[in-house]
Amino acid sequence: MALNGLDINTLDDVEVACLVYALYKRTQQRKEKKKIVTNRRWWVHPLNLKRPQEGQFKVTFSVLRQYPEEFFKYFRMSIPSFDNLLTTVGEHVRKQNTVFRLSIPPEERLAATLSNDCFSEVSSVSAELYTCSGSYTGECIKFLQFQAESLGLPSKIYYMAPKKPVVIITLQGCKPELQSLLLTSHMDVVPVYPEKWTYDPFSAYKDAQGNIYARGAQDMKCVGIQYLETIRRYKNNNLIFDRTIHVSFMPDEEIGGILGMAYFVKTDEFRSLNIGFTLDEGLATIDDVIPLYYGERTIWQFYIRSTGISGHASLLHDNTAAEKLIFVVNKILDWRTEEKLKLSQGMDIGEITSVNMTMLDGGCQLNIVPQELSAGFDVRLDIGTDRRAMEDIITGWCHEAGDGIRMEVFKTNEQTTPTKLDDSNPWWLKFKSECDKMKIKLKPSICPAAGDSRYIRLIGIPALGFSPMMYTPVLLHDHDEYLNENTFLNGINIYYNIIKGLATA
Numbered sequence: 001m002a003l004n005g006l007d008i009n010t011l012d013d014v015e016v017a018c019l020v021y022a023l024y025k026r027t028q029q030r031k032e033k034k035k036i037v038t039n040r041r042w043w044v045h046p047l048n049l050k051r052p053q054e055g056q057f058k059v060t061f062s063v064l065r066q067y068p069e070e071f072f073k074y075f076r077m078s079i080p081s082f083d084n085l086l087t088t089v090g091e092h093v094r095k096q097n098t099v100f101r102l103s104i105p106p107e108e109r110l111a112a113t114l115s116n117d118c119f120s121e122v123s124s125v126s127a128e129l130y131t132c133s134g135s136y137t138g139e140c141i142k143f144l145q146f147q148a149e150s151l152g153l154p155s156k157i158y159y160m161a162p163k164k165p166v167v168i169i170t171l172q173g174c175k176p177e178l179q180s181l182l183l184t185s186h187m188d189v190v191p192v193y194p195e196k197w198t199y200d201p202f203s204a205y206k207d208a209q210g211n212i213y214a215r216g217a218q219d220m221k222c223v224g225i226q227y228l229e230t231i232r233r234y235k236n237n238n239l240i241f242d243r244t245i246h247v248s249f250m251p252d253e254e255i256g257g258i259l260g261m262a263y264f265v266k267t268d269e270f271r272s273l274n275i276g277f278t279l280d281e282g283l284a285t286i287d288d289v290i291p292l293y294y295g296e297r298t299i300w301q302f303y304i305r306s307t308g309i310s311g312h313a314s315l316l317h318d319n320t321a322a323e324k325l326i327f328v329v330n331k332i333l334d335w336r337t338e339e340k341l342k343l344s345q346g347m348d349i350g351e352i353t354s355v356n357m358t359m360l361d362g363g364c365q366l367n368i369v370p371q372e373l374s375a376g377f378d379v380r381l382d383i384g385t386d387r388r389a390m391e392d393i394i395t396g397w398c399h400e401a402g403d404g405i406r407m408e409v410f411k412t413n414e415q416t417t418p419t420k421l422d423d424s425n426p427w428w429l430k431f432k433s434e435c436d437k438m439k440i441k442l443k444p445s446i447c448p449a450a451g452d453s454r455y456i457r458l459i460g461i462p463a464l465g466f467s468p469m470m471y472t473p474v475l476l477h478d479h480d481e482y483l484n485e486n487t488f489l490n491g492i493n494i495y496y497n498i499i500k501g502l503a504t505a
């Protein structure tokens with residue numbers, strides 16, 4: 001995305017988030033600076049007293065609004081775009097006026113952010129996100145098309161939305177009526193803190209031990225390229241299989257896949273691929289036992305919102321928001337303690353429910369009993385816990401706490417049925433028999449996080465998450481993510497047998 005000439009109408013949620021982030025960072029930096037300057041001569045500098053009437057913003061902004069072209073040059077957006085953006089982010093950056101001091105209005109905050117050095121910060125955050133999740137440059141697509149051409153295979157690009165391409169490379173089978181095999185990977189990566197890396201995270205630096213450092217080295221550019229290199233070997237060996245193999249490169253997995261796999265599985269294009277089974281990513285393992293993910297937990301995020309009697313904090317009111325909120329919070333944290341106990345008893349994190357209080361909100365001043373307080377939770381339900389039943393329990397706790405307290409679900413995923421690892425699933429039997437032949441040790445597990453496979457399983461297609469990365473520390477989303485070249489190359493040998501087995505009817 002070119003931020004020069006930025007048009008609010010084309011901003012997506014990520015871009016708006018970048019702007020809000022830049023405004024937030026600016027506020028934080030100001031707070032930091034203020035901490036350093038302790039000996040104030042003025043509470044409000046005399047110059048600033050004139051700001052509302054004579055300040056640079058007041059003068060420049062009102063004049064610029066009379067000259068739309070100049071306005072565009074100055075802010076890199078049109079007047080309607082600016083107004084539109086202000087509507088979107090204004091309330092997020094509004095500060096309270098006090099009797100001592102008027103706060104800087106959102107309009108001025110936004111103008112300052114767009115017109116000065118903070119804008120470069122927006123650009124850098126955006127640049128990070130755009131090489132990561134968000135939108136996909138032509139370079140990435142060109143690279144994949146080049147790979148397809150070098151393999152002599154057709155490639156197709158489907159757009160789930162503007163800037164959200166799905167790339168499919170296909171090796172046609174000789175019995176196209178059979179269900180096909182999908183090898184999926186995602187194109188996006190999560191952002192980096194470059195200063196925390198030993199080597200440039202986007203340089204794929206290989207050290208003397210053969211460790212290749214790169215964001216995405218484990219998650220999961222390795223797997224996508226291993227799929228392609230496996231197919232290259234089949235081509236070199238003139239192998240043709242019964243089943244068609246599709247290799248997909250998906251957008252947005254790291255930000256939930258809403259405009260990626262979640263959308264793609266609902267399209268006619270996806271249905272036309274006639275997929276019977278999917279291989280997706282897994283995790284590295286420090287020993288020689290590779291986790292095999294056959295299901296995932298269900299994300300469930302909600303708030304507990306409590307309202308009560310407000311008033312002077314010198315009194316002891318009945319029915320306060322805090323008392324009721326704490327009652328329910330404690331019940332939920334007791335649930336957390338039970339789950340933690342299972343962890344200490346040796347169960348895997350994927351097998352149990354994680355419960356975390358991640359937000360607390362409310363109150364306006366220390367001497368006022370607040371009218372409303374809320375707590376936010378992120379829960380990942382294990383495959384055996386029914387969300388609706390749990391929702392009833394929490395709603396019951398809210399009733400127990402009293403009137404004016406309720407649960408508000410922010411986000412939930414549909415619970416998926418795990419892929420069967422038994423004789424009823426011929427794909428699993430093939431997968432397992434190839435692994436057995438290579439003496440690969442597998443640990444069937446429920447994935448603690450949720451990836452693209454969940455959307456595949458939701459429509460009833462079996463999917464397994466597997467990344468052949470043995471003797472490798474788990475470094476996905478971490479600093480200094482790396483993969484050893486021998487592990488990478490050995491992975492191609494492993495895929496060679498597994499994919500051949502799966503593609504042979």
Ligand SMILES: [Zn+2]
Binds near residue numbers: 220
């Ligand atoms: Zn991934």
